[in-house]
Amino acid sequence: MGTCHSRSRGGSTRDVSDAYADHDRRRGKKRLTRVIDTIRTGVPDGLDELAQLGRTLHRRRADVLAYFEYRASNGPTEAINGRLEALRRHALGFRNLTHYRIRSLLHCGNLSHPIDAL
Numbered sequence: 001m002g003t004c005h006s007r008s009r010g011g012s013t014r015d016v017s018d019a020y021a022d023h024d025r026r027r028g029k030k031r032l033t034r035v036i037d038t039i040r041t042g043v044p045d046g047l048d049e050l051a052q053l054g055r056t057l058h059r060r061r062a063d064v065l066a067y068f069e070y071r072a073s074n075g076p077t078e079a080i081n082g083r084l085e086a087l088r089r090h091a092l093g094f095r096n097l098t099h100y101r102i103r104s105l106l107h108c109g110n111l112s113h114p115i116d117a118l
Contacts, residue, residue, distance in 0.1 A: 029068035
């Protein structure tokens with residue numbers, strides 16, 4: 001991916017990666033704040049999707065920047081949710097909630113008790 005701005009203005013994908021990788025939480029948060037501000041205000045005309053991204057990031061900046069306070073991500077939760085959504089699409093025939101629940105646990109790899117049969 002290319003950059004949307006010059007390196008000095010702080011709007012490239014590399015700047016985002018560097019902000020998240022920074023071991024100094026305060027500095028990382030400051031770097032990402034600069035990226036959000038750049039994307040929000042410095043997008044050339046005609047790049048509507050990027051301008052929308054900037055507005056969304058600005059509106060959700062507290063949530064995005066909370067990573068630097070807690071160093072936690074919702075990535076694992078989203079991964080499990082994605083797997084369950086895929087299972088739901090494939091398991092439209094399940095009529096028994098218990099069977100669906102067991103199948104969900106099998107699909108996500110978290111079934112810790114052996115089962116006799118399905």
